Amino acid sequence: xxxxxxxxxxxxxxxxxxxxxxxxxxxxxxxxxxxxxxxxxxxxxxxxxxxxxxxxxxxxxxxxxxxxxxxxxxxxxxxxxxxxxxxxxxxxxxxxxxxxxxxxxxxxxxxxxxxxxxxxxxxxxxxxxxxxxxxxxxxxxxxxxxxxxxxxxxxxxxxxxxxxxxxxxxxxxxxxxxxxxxxxxxxxxxxxxxxxxxxxxxxxxxxxxxxxxxxxxxxxxxxxxxxxxxxxxxxxxxxxxxxxxxxxxxxxxxxxxxxxxxxxxxxxxxxxxxxxxxxxxxxxxxxxxxxxxxxxxxxxxxxxxxxxxxxxxxxxxxxxxxxxxxxxxxxxxxxxxxxxxxxxxxxxxxxxxxxxxxxxxxxxxxxxxxxxxxxxxxxxxxxxxxxxxxxxxx
Numbered sequence: 001x002x003x004x005x006x007x008x009x010x011x012x013x014x015x016x017x018x019x020x021x022x023x024x025x026x027x028x029x030x031x032x033x034x035x036x037x038x039x040x041x042x043x044x045x046x047x048x049x050x051x052x053x054x055x056x057x058x059x060x061x062x063x064x065x066x067x068x069x070x071x072x073x074x075x076x077x078x079x080x081x082x083x084x085x086x087x088x089x090x091x092x093x094x095x096x097x098x099x100x101x102x103x104x105x106x107x108x109x110x111x112x113x114x115x116x117x118x119x120x121x122x123x124x125x126x127x128x129x130x131x132x133x134x135x136x137x138x139x140x141x142x143x144x145x146x147x148x149x150x151x152x153x154x155x156x157x158x159x160x161x162x163x164x165x166x167x168x169x170x171x172x173x174x175x176x177x178x179x180x181x182x183x184x185x186x187x188x189x190x191x192x193x194x195x196x197x198x199x200x201x202x203x204x205x206x207x208x209x210x211x212x213x214x215x216x217x218x219x220x221x222x223x224x225x226x227x228x229x230x231x232x233x234x235x236x237x238x239x240x241x242x243x244x245x246x247x248x249x250x251x252x253x254x255x256x257x258x259x260x261x262x263x264x265x266x267x268x269x270x271x272x273x274x275x276x277x278x279x280x281x282x283x284x285x286x287x288x289x290x291x292x293x294x295x296x297x298x299x300x301x302x303x304x305x306x307x308x309x310x311x312x313x314x315x316x317x318x319x320x321x322x323x324x325x326x327x328x329x330x331x332x333x334x335x336x337x338x339x340x341x342x343x344x345x346x347x348x349x350x351x352x353x354x355x356x357x358x359x360x361x362x363x364x365x366x367x368x369x370x371x372x373x374x375x376x377x378x379x380x381x382x383x384x385x386x387x388x389x390x391x392x393x394x
Contacts, residue, residue, distance in 0.1 A: 002032035002058060004050045007043070030054045035066055042069065067159045072115015074157060076148070077106050079114050083151050090244060092234055100141045104129055109145075114152055119162045126166060135169040142168060175361050178331035179324050183316060187325075190310040197268035198289045198297075199310075202322070204261035206329030206347050209322050210234065211251070213297045214243050215288045217274050220265055225257045229348065231279070233287070233296055241296045243279040243287075251348040327359075334362045 007029055008022045026043040028050040033039050044050040060066040080101055089097070108125055109117065122145070129138045142163075149161040179187075188199040202212050207229060214233030221227065230252055234244040246252060257265070268288070275290030275297070287296055303322070311320045326347070333343050340363075344355040 002030070002054050004047065004054065005029040005031060006047075030057075032057050034068060035061055040068075040070075065159070067156045069115075071157045073113050075110060076112050076114055076117065077110035079152055079157060080106065080110070080148050083148050091236060092244065095236060096140075097144055100144045104133075104141045105145055105148075114149075115158050117149075117162045119164055119166070122162045123166055126168060130169040135171040139168050142166070176327045176330075176358055178327045178362070179316075179320070181328075183314060184325065184328055186314040187310050187316075190313040191306055194272055194292060195289070195302075195306050197264045199325070200261055200264040201288075202325040203328050204258055204264075205255045206326045206333075207255070208232065208247065208251075208326060208348075209299060209302075211246060213287070213289060213299065213302065216243070217269065217286045217288050220257075220269075220288065222262065222266060225259075225262055226254050227257060229253050229255065233277075233298075235298050235300075241277055241298060243277060243285055245280070246348070248348070248350055250350040253345060253348045255346055330355075330359050331362055334359060334364075 006027065007025070008019060008027045009016045010019055011017075026045045028044045028047045029041050030044065030050040030053050031039060031041045032054060042050075042053060044053065057066065084094075084097065084101070087094070087097070108128065109121075112121075125145075126138065126142055129141055133141065146161070146163040146166075149158070149163045152158045153161050184199075184203045188196050188203070191199055198212060201207065201215070202209070205212075205227065207215065210232035211229050214231045215227065215229075216231065219228040219230065229246060231243045232246050232251075233241055235241045265288070273290065273294055274286035274288065275295055276284060276286055277296045279285050289297055291297055291301070307322055311318070330343055330347060333346060338346075340352050340355055343349075343359065344352050347355065349355045
């Protein structure tokens with residue numbers, strides 16, 4: 001039964017007498033049993049505070065919200081290690097989480113007890129990361145920390161998460177500017193013949209870099225004039241490249257192939273051997289694109305040895321990224337009159353909002369079309385209802 005003890009005085013034969021602890025430490029001790037049946041205690045200077053604490057404990061127990069006050073003493077580093085060990089993620093996600101923890105979370109917060117971390121402390125941490133990281137990266141790192149504290153709440157290590165109402169840095173608005181078609185053609189011409197089909201494929205299908213580097217030969221259907229996206233090439237530090245599932249569920253898709261892409265891929269297959277690697281289950285697969293030694297193309301290697309020299313050769317800005325070929329493909333679809341849903345499906349976006357947020361400015365202005373639509377629908381009806389006005393004079 002929960003109760004409060006007076007540590008300084010006790011009743012002996014009806015009289016209050018001082019104990020040997022009189023004047024030492026806090027006077028009032030609140031005793032209670034936690035949900036597991038273990039007796040616990042906490043001392044207070046004022047009896048009113050002890051009573052308030054016990055009332056809160058009993059209320060939390062009855063609602064299933066009780067949190068052991070001592071559980072929050074575990075440090076962020078200790079709990080993060082347990083949390084990380086229990087996660088089920090892809091190897092790439094595990095590596096990213098590990099990097100965020102080692103480089104940005106644990107050095108600043110690892111020593112802090114979980115129950116002592118405040119919202120203001122988290123906000124200050126976000127500010128410190130925003131000073132050295134891009135807004136999008138800061139948000140990614142923060143999301144890992146938020147997951148850790150959310151898990152701690154579920155585990156009853158802490159009662160509430162300090163990652164609440166945190167203000168994150170906002171990325172400055174930036175509109176996608178697709179490459180001109182002449183620049184894309186020049187890039188395809190500037191790379192060695194072995195990589196020309198890769199450039200044409202990226203520009204003509206909108207595949208992400210990992211998807212095009214991991215495109216299997218048997219995923220190109222020359223008869224049906226389409227290709228299937230169901231993997232991406234992944235390179236982990238100290239490990240050979242392997243074929244992993246694509247970025248999201250929406251990334252699984254079939255993309256129609258235009259004749260220019262189909263013909264280029266056909267010529268490539270006839271001229272260059274495939275690269276052989278393993279998928280996540282260790283099964284051997286043949287990739288469409290390989291380096292001059294027959295190895296899979298790593299992103300860093302391709303960027304340094306193929307992409308950057310081509311960008312430089314055609315006079316494009318230094319910051320021109322491979323991903324801009326994907327934007328170019330999207331712009332072709334939009335210029336061709338494809339709907340938002342079709343563009344979303346071709347690019348493998350999870351939602352139409354993602355497509356609109358990235359490319360809405362590329363859709364042609366429809367103001368004149370809107371005016372014409374209203375005139376065509378409303379004007380005839382109003383004209384038909386118009387009657388000569390009667391004079392107000394008798």
